[in-house]
Amino acid sequence: MATRSSILVVDDEPGLREMLSILFRREGYDVATAPGFTTARDAIRNAPTPYGVVLTDLMMPDGSGLDLLSHAKERSGETEIVVMTAHSTVEIAIEAMKRGAYDFVTKPFATTELRALIHKAFEKSALVAENARLRAQVDRQSPKDLLGRSQPMRQILELAQRISTSRTTVLITGESGTGKERIARAIHELSDRKEKPFLVVNCGAIPEALMESELFGHEKGAFTGANTRKLGIFREADGGTVLLDEVGELPLGMQVKLLRVLQEKKVRGVGETNETSIDVRVLGATNRPIEDDVKAAKFRQDLYYRLNVIRVEMPPLRKRREDVPELASYFLDRCSREHNKHIRGLSADALRALDAYDFPGNVRELENIIERAVALAEGSQIGLGDLPHEVSGAASQPSPSLMSLPEDGCNLDDVLGELERRLILQALDRSGGVRTSAAKTLGVTLRSLRYRMQKHAMQDDDDEPLSTDVSPSELLKVAAKIDD
Structure with missing residues (x-):
């Protein structure tokens, strides 16, 4: 059976096939062999799992290694192909690499060289497979x-x-x-805990007197009103994940108890005499500088260090403006379905206004803006007049993120990327959305323009020309300032 650690050896010389089969079995690989193109093609097609590596001769009586390469790649892009060739066919072997082969070796070859090459090919195959798995999980x-x-x-x-x-x-x-809550949920869903509970605790919304009971539970009769036994969030989430949202709001007394739970991985409910072991991953979230609370003795330093083992800092939307069109499109599609409306997109003016707005409320504010616009829209497209005044008025203001250097510096690649994106928008607006004319205006090929639009996640259609109020001369001044 083919596996990720299996190799298919294809050559019409029986002696060479046998030698390579013994060599790779000693290396710990699962080895299959084929005497020619037809047999190898059928083996690749019928294998329950794609081969990790195919080592094939280039010239065979019944077919070409180039054709076999195509069959293997059609079966799985994760299969790596290594071509064996004579000196006289090196140019064809190079052509095989252009078509997707991992590498080639010339006959006769040293076994040490071939072993090292096959090992690297397996590493690449495993890496491609893992990347595909992670992409599928995220999607x-x-x-x-x-x-x-x-x-x-x-x-x-x-x-x-x-x-x-x-x-x-x-x-x-x-x-x-x-x-913050959404990235916490993504961490949980990407983990082996995904089948277990993901529970969120708003630390600022629970009264201090009830917090211990909510988190760790209580015994029946432990206090007035405790008519039944309560497990508490940590025991309910056993095997899963608990997100402590606004963790900086925890009272100091509760911080001590939480620290012990994190250290001992045991909880004891109110009125209980025995501790219960738990297996819970804890994530904390806060929208304020918790370090300031530590300095002011409002948050325990030892708990802070216990929570801050790994830190994830969510960027504000104004620092990732290139994501606004994609997010807006997603919210527009969802809200249109919820309101039973058929709205196909946003006008160029509306997109320009969203692009210029700073979003103090970040993604949540963008979602609310789009929902409001969908509710008010009378046509099939969101226009500038459907947006709140504070957003529609932003279109007339130049974006400060590109027009001046922040006091704390900037990421040059991000700034230049945004500069490129805005110039492309300007060129598309000037050309009426005709990409060939926009490419000519920018002095690049149409292929280059398409690549750059794809890089910046810009729509590549003719529905609506995109534009910006910032002129090329103003934007180019930025580049000059950076050079200075």
Whole structure:
């Protein structure tokens, strides 16, 4: 049976097939062999699981290794192909690499060289398979309003993937509305705890007198009104994840008890005499600088260090403006369905206004803005007049993020990326949305323009020309300032 550690050796020389089969079995691989193209093609098609590596001769009596490469890649993009060739066919082997082969070796070859090459090919196959698995998990499991192709969001999602497999505590920080709860849920859903509960505690909404009971439970009769036994959130979430939202609001007395639970992994409810072991991953979230509370002795330093093992800082929406169109489109589609309206998109003016607005309420505010616009819209498109005044008025103001250097500096790549994006919008607006004319205005090829639009997650259609009020001359001044 083919597995990720299996190799298919294809050559019409029986002696070479036997030698390579023995060599790779000694290396710990599952080895299958085929005497020619037809047999190998059928083996690739019928294998229950794609081969990790196919090592094939280039020239065979009944077919070409190039054709076999195509069959293997059609079966699975995770299969790596290594081509064996004679000196006289090196140019064809190079062509095989252009078509997707991992590498090639010339006959006769040293076994040490071939072993090292096959080992690297398996490493690449495993890496491609793992990347595909992670992408599928994120597409299937991550909350949709974590959409975003900006560099900050890519880094956040990559971090969420890496830390999802561990059990350590995580502190998620960021302004209100940036999606702290949603990234916490994504961490849970990407982990092996995803089938267990994910429970959220709003630490600022529970009265101090009831907090211990809510978190750790109580025994029947432990206090007035305790008519039944209560497990508490930590025991209800056993095997899963607990998010302590606004963890900075915890009273000092409760902080001591929480610290002990994190250290001992045991809870004791109010009125109980015995402790119960629990297996819960704890995530904390806060929208204020909790370090200031530590300095002011309002938050225990030892608890802070216990929570802040891994930190995830959610960026405000104004620092990832390139994600606004994608988020707005998602919210528009969802709200249109909820309100039973058929709204196909946003006008160029509305997009420009959203692009210029600073979103003090972040993603949550954007969602509310789109929902309001859908409710008010009378046509098939969201226009500038459907947006709140504070948003529609922002379109006439130049974006400060590109027109001046922040006091705390900036990320040059992000600034230049935003500069490029805005110039593309300007060129598209000037050309009436005709991409060939926009490319000519920018002095690039149409292929280059398409690539850049894809990089910035810009729509590549003719529905509506995109635009910006910031002129190219103003934007180019930014580049000059950076050079200075």
